Amino acid sequence: MSLFSRFIRNKQNIYSPLTGKAVELESVNDYVFQNKMIGDGAAVIPEEGKLYAPVDGEVKVVFPAGHVIGVETSDHIGVIMHVGIDTVELEGEGFHPTVSVGDKVKAGDLLMEFDLEQMKEHYDMSVMICIDNSDRYLFDDRCFGSVAVGD
16 A cells, blocks of 8 residues: 555655655645645554655755755656745744755655654644646545555
8 A cells, every 4th residue: 555556657656755645735724725735645644753755766956945846767756845834934943854966765764853742732734745747647545544655
């Protein structure tokens, strides 16, 4: 089982980068993600402050504020992970990326640690996992409910 199972076009699995509860993007409290403006995908309400690589690929994005990491597969599938809603306001405080742009990662590698307990006092800590070029792919299955890293 994988978070998005696979894309029909090339059978690429996208694994859960967090342990928690997977929900539909339409259910998050953010207009941009609800309307899939970044891309289609899912969200996970995390149980711990660790984000792992959902695919094998290359790190293409680490926002200066630390709340967004993007990984691209060798098949050019772009996976953007956005930690929390409005957490850009923290200007990097509480985010501890363990990777840099250009790093090669394997699914399951640690990408970031973040201070979940402290942040959730003031922010919705849903983590959005979006395929930034999802218009090119078709999802054939999705997993919602309880997930663990690597599902």
